[in-house]
Amino acid sequence: xxxxxxxxxxxxxxxxxxxxxxxxxxxxxxxxxxxxxxxxxxxxxxxxxxxxxxxxxxxxxxxxxxxxxxxxxxxxxxxxxxxxxxxxxxxxxxxxxxxxxxxxxxxxxxxxxxxxxxxxxxxxxxxxxxxxxxxxxxxxxxxxxxxxxxxxxxxxxxxxxxxxxxxxxxxxxxxxxxxxxxxxxxxxxxxxxxxxxxxxxxxxxxxxxxxxxxxxxxxxxxxxxxxxxxxxxxxxxxxxxxxxxxxxxxxxxxxxxxxxxxxxxxxxxxxxxxxxxxxxxxxxxxxxxxxxxxxxxxxxxxxxxxxxxxxxxxxxxxxxxxxxxxxxxxxxxxxxxxxxxxxxxxxxxxxxxxxxxxxxxxxxxxxxxxxxxxxxxxxxxxxxxxxxxxxxxxxxxxxxxxxxxxxxxxxxxxxxxxxxxxxxxxxxxxxxxxxxxxxxxxxxxxxxxxxxxxxxxxxxxxxxxxxxxxxxxxxxxxxxxxxxxxxxxxxxxxxxxxxxxxxxxxxxxxxxxxxxxxxxxxxxxxxxxxxxxxxxxxxxxxxxxxxxxxxxxxxxxxxxxxxxxxxxxxxxxxxxxxxxxxxxxxxxxxxxxxxxxxxxxxxxxxxxxxxxxxxxxxxxxxxxxxxxxxxxxxxxxxxxxxxxxxxxxxxxxxxxxxxxxxxxxxxxxxxxx
Amino acid sequence: xxxxxxxxxxxxxxxxxxxxxxxxxxxxxxxxxxxxxxxxxxxxxxxxxxxxxxxxxxxxxxxxxxxxxxxxxxxxxxxxxxxxxxxxxxxxxxxxxxxxxxxxxxxxxxxxxxxxxxxxxxxxxxxxxxxxxxxxxxxxxxxxxxxxxxxxx
Amino acid sequence: xxxxxxxxxxxxxxxxxxxxxxxxxxxxxxxxxxxxxxxxxxxxxxxxxxxxxxxxxxxxxxxxxxxxxxxxxxxxxx
Numbered sequence: 001x002x003x004x005x006x007x008x009x010x011x012x013x014x015x016x017x018x019x020x021x022x023x024x025x026x027x028x029x030x031x032x033x034x035x036x037x038x039x040x041x042x043x044x045x046x047x048x049x050x051x052x053x054x055x056x057x058x059x060x061x062x063x064x065x066x067x068x069x070x071x072x073x074x075x076x077x078x079x080x081x082x083x084x085x086x087x088x089x090x091x092x093x094x095x096x097x098x099x100x101x102x103x104x105x106x107x108x109x110x111x112x113x114x115x116x117x118x119x120x121x122x123x124x125x126x127x128x129x130x131x132x133x134x135x136x137x138x139x140x141x142x143x144x145x146x147x148x149x150x151x152x153x154x155x156x157x158x159x160x161x162x163x164x165x166x167x168x169x170x171x172x173x174x175x176x177x178x179x180x181x182x183x184x185x186x187x188x189x190x191x192x193x194x195x196x197x198x199x200x201x202x203x204x205x206x207x208x209x210x211x212x213x214x215x216x217x218x219x220x221x222x223x224x225x226x227x228x229x230x231x232x233x234x235x236x237x238x239x240x241x242x243x244x245x246x247x248x249x250x251x252x253x254x255x256x257x258x259x260x261x262x263x264x265x266x267x268x269x270x271x272x273x274x275x276x277x278x279x280x281x282x283x284x285x286x287x288x289x290x291x292x293x294x295x296x297x298x299x300x301x302x303x304x305x306x307x308x309x310x311x312x313x314x315x316x317x318x319x320x321x322x323x324x325x326x327x328x329x330x331x332x333x334x335x336x337x338x339x340x341x342x343x344x345x346x347x348x349x350x351x352x353x354x355x356x357x358x359x360x361x362x363x364x365x366x367x368x369x370x371x372x373x374x375x376x377x378x379x380x381x382x383x384x385x386x387x388x389x390x391x392x393x394x395x396x397x398x399x400x401x402x403x404x405x406x407x408x409x410x411x412x413x414x415x416x417x418x419x420x421x422x423x424x425x426x427x428x429x430x431x432x433x434x435x436x437x438x439x440x441x442x443x444x445x446x447x448x449x450x451x452x453x454x455x456x457x458x459x460x461x462x463x464x465x466x467x468x469x470x471x472x473x474x475x476x477x478x479x480x481x482x483x484x485x486x487x488x489x490x491x492x493x494x495x496x497x498x499x500x501x502x503x504x505x506x507x508x509x510x511x512x513x514x515x516x517x518x519x520x521x522x523x524x525x526x527x528x529x530x531x532x533x534x535x536x537x538x539x540x541x542x543x544x545x546x547x548x549x550x551x552x553x554x555x556x557x558x559x560x561x562x563x564x565x566x567x568x569x570x571x572x573x574x575x576x577x578x579x580x581x582x583x584x585x586x587x588x589x590x591x592x593x594x595x596x597x598x599x600x601x602x603x604x605x606x607x608x609x610x611x612x613x614x615x616x617x618x619x620x621x622x623x624x625x626x627x628x629x630x631x632x633x634x635x636x637x638x639x640x641x642x643x644x645x646x647x648x649x650x651x652x653x654x655x656x657x658x659x660x661x662x663x664x665x666x667x668x669x670x671x672x673x
Numbered sequence: 674x675x676x677x678x679x680x681x682x683x684x685x686x687x688x689x690x691x692x693x694x695x696x697x698x699x700x701x702x703x704x705x706x707x708x709x710x711x712x713x714x715x716x717x718x719x720x721x722x723x724x725x726x727x728x729x730x731x732x733x734x735x736x737x738x739x740x741x742x743x744x745x746x747x748x749x750x751x752x753x754x755x756x757x758x759x760x761x762x763x764x765x766x767x768x769x770x771x772x773x774x775x776x777x778x779x780x781x782x783x784x785x786x787x788x789x790x791x792x793x794x795x796x797x798x799x800x801x802x803x804x805x806x807x808x809x810x811x812x813x814x815x816x817x818x819x820x821x822x823x824x825x826x
Numbered sequence: 827x828x829x830x831x832x833x834x835x836x837x838x839x840x841x842x843x844x845x846x847x848x849x850x851x852x853x854x855x856x857x858x859x860x861x862x863x864x865x866x867x868x869x870x871x872x873x874x875x876x877x878x879x880x881x882x883x884x885x886x887x888x889x890x891x892x893x894x895x896x897x898x899x900x901x902x903x904x
Contacts, residue, residue, distance in 0.1 A: 062855075062858055062859060063854075063855075063858035065854055065855070065858065067851040067854055067855060068855075093885070094884075094885055094886045095885075096860065096884040096885060097859070097860050097884050097885075097886055100858065100860070212850075239850070239853075242853075242854060242857070243846065243853075243857055243862070243863075246854075246857035246858060246862050247857075247862040247863060247864075250860060250862050250865075263885060271887075275870075275871075275880075275887075279871060279873065279874065279880070280874070281871075281872075281874050282874070284873070284874040285874050285875075369889075373873050373878060373880065373889050374873055374874055374875075376873065376875075376877070376878050376891065377873060377875035377876060377877045377878070378875065380877070380891065386878075476849075477893075479849075479851065479852035479855060479856075479891075479893075479894050480878055480889070480890060480891040480893070480894060481852070481855050481856060481859060481888070481889075481890055481894060482878075482888070482889050482890075483859075483886060483887065483888055483889075484880060484887040484888065484889055485886075485887075486886075486887075
């Protein structure tokens, strides 16, 4: 019979934890979120030596304090779920700081195994690590691995199954000075005598109480023995003790390191050399911008043929279905509603896959941290983190993958703001709208007008970020403490897995919302308006006054009239939520010129619309509710309908406000008459 | 004290630097609508942003040249990173070419009278120089996991 | 005493940490990252726009905004 166990994978960020996870589980992974938060949780399975292992990838953390969400998740999982074995992945080139987390995992009393990863790099660097001595010192198994090549994985899994059959108490390898030990011991006695604490490792709990860990004190307060605990805590200055604990942990690590390894610190490493160039005072920013351009070109130019393929395929499929189905309304539902809907979900896939491939190359190579380092000053001015910059830039291509790319922002608030302002980055799908309207109304100045629209988008994003930072998402800036990991050659396998994961998440989570939205709009355009004699889903009524959407457009007309729009524009904007470029096509249909853009621009400029209203319409298109795909990923990435609806309402009111001011003030002042 | 670079590195930085800056300027000039006369011959498109990128690569090489000239040992880093960047850009341009070629098969109507050479870019053939460089100095680029520029030299 | 705030230290200077002050949460994180008293820190460079600053300590590279660096008191090593 196979035994079932849970193995948690812990470790610092940038230690190759993901490559170990991939090497163990292969493609058998499930990506989701930790309950209640939008921090990613990856789970994989592997059978080894007749043991069924469920591998849980904990968030990468440097420590296990209560100050960061990732750290709370990691430690709560270890305390509450009690995994059978915890494997800590350690970067062999960076032992001292990595072992700091080890001290804390040991205090948690877990069955620990150390995967000494990237041993090849340590060797190349000239470091000499004696694993046997390290194992003796730490009293836990140490297995050396090279995650990116899959070396040492079998040995690691053997160690996991061996560990199961051994009853072992983690020794107190890491001890503190007498004062701390004395208090910790007193607390341990109290905690051990109270069944309320039976669930927790008492030495660890005691130390955390002494350090003044808010989360733990809160838990402690609920027990009957808290008054006794309080007496000991009152004699302690948590601030001083906390510093002492960190200091003494590092001292013990240093003592150990002197015995188990020889670290070569003499030379200028390859990473230092690259950094000299890419973070150079004069060249750093130009290099970053040119690499951004490269990533952008690949993502959005190289994706074109694939998007065309998808477009043609779904067009063909819809047509085939429409001709094959004899019932007209059903044909329309399947062809124009469902197949077009599925197509509008899949069409973004090439962009998403390519962007995440690029981002993964940047992240895995270590450049992403440099990008954040370079751009942080600029972003901190609007209260954001350097890491917010890349998603915002990618937003110019397509908001959908850009919003998904905000995952790399650690601070929840920074991330939320970045998600909320990304839709103001004018994406590629809005360009056709600008081109048509600016071309029809502003002739030779069309280029300037379009440039102003892009600039306005950036301005709105910047001001909104500042505004949200100082109102609804107020609070201290998260401290900026970021490691600049050494550069590594990214592996294709790792990047492909990452890319595919993102694609799957998009299809599964955002896909449903997009599909519902698209079919919903089709229904509105196909159901005859009350009192209309048209038949359901017939060509004659689709999207016209005879349909529900036309009726809604007419109901909305008084709302958009102050902007100089009529009901046709209102309907086109409703369609635009399916995908912004549809605004142009729907206007063509509504003005009775079909797909012919030239005649549409002739009709519009001949008097159906004033230049001011056209300008207002462009601004409206820029700012109002993003497309369904975008709404889908906002919901997925914020995990909240509240914030999703907030974005829609906020953007649409801004759009209305801007268009109103442009039209009204412009008309009053007699501009462009 | 021995230097980590010799005349070869200096010559390479000077050549690559001047070439990239020159082609970058050509790109930008064409992009601004200035007819340089030689652009068609060298497959230089009018592309301001692309020109900027080439100029950045050129500037990296020239900065290395300047630092090496001043006797700064780590100045050679700029040559290595410049080589890597020019390879990245050559790869990007090749990808774009492949993308356009593929697209021309999918929507042939949009590509009437189009030839693949229209997307051929200086960034591609300039990359050959860096391939030569990386082959010549291959012992200094360890593609084994880390971008370790071996301290050997 | 020759204590200085870490954000004042010019690049290419080595210092020794004396004390970490500041808000509890950021102080704890800074300590966790290894900036404990006595640790040698090399100031590497400032970002192109002047902030944040890159440091090397315990064999790895760390960057802090000046706001965080300000809370670290150091002594310049000769």
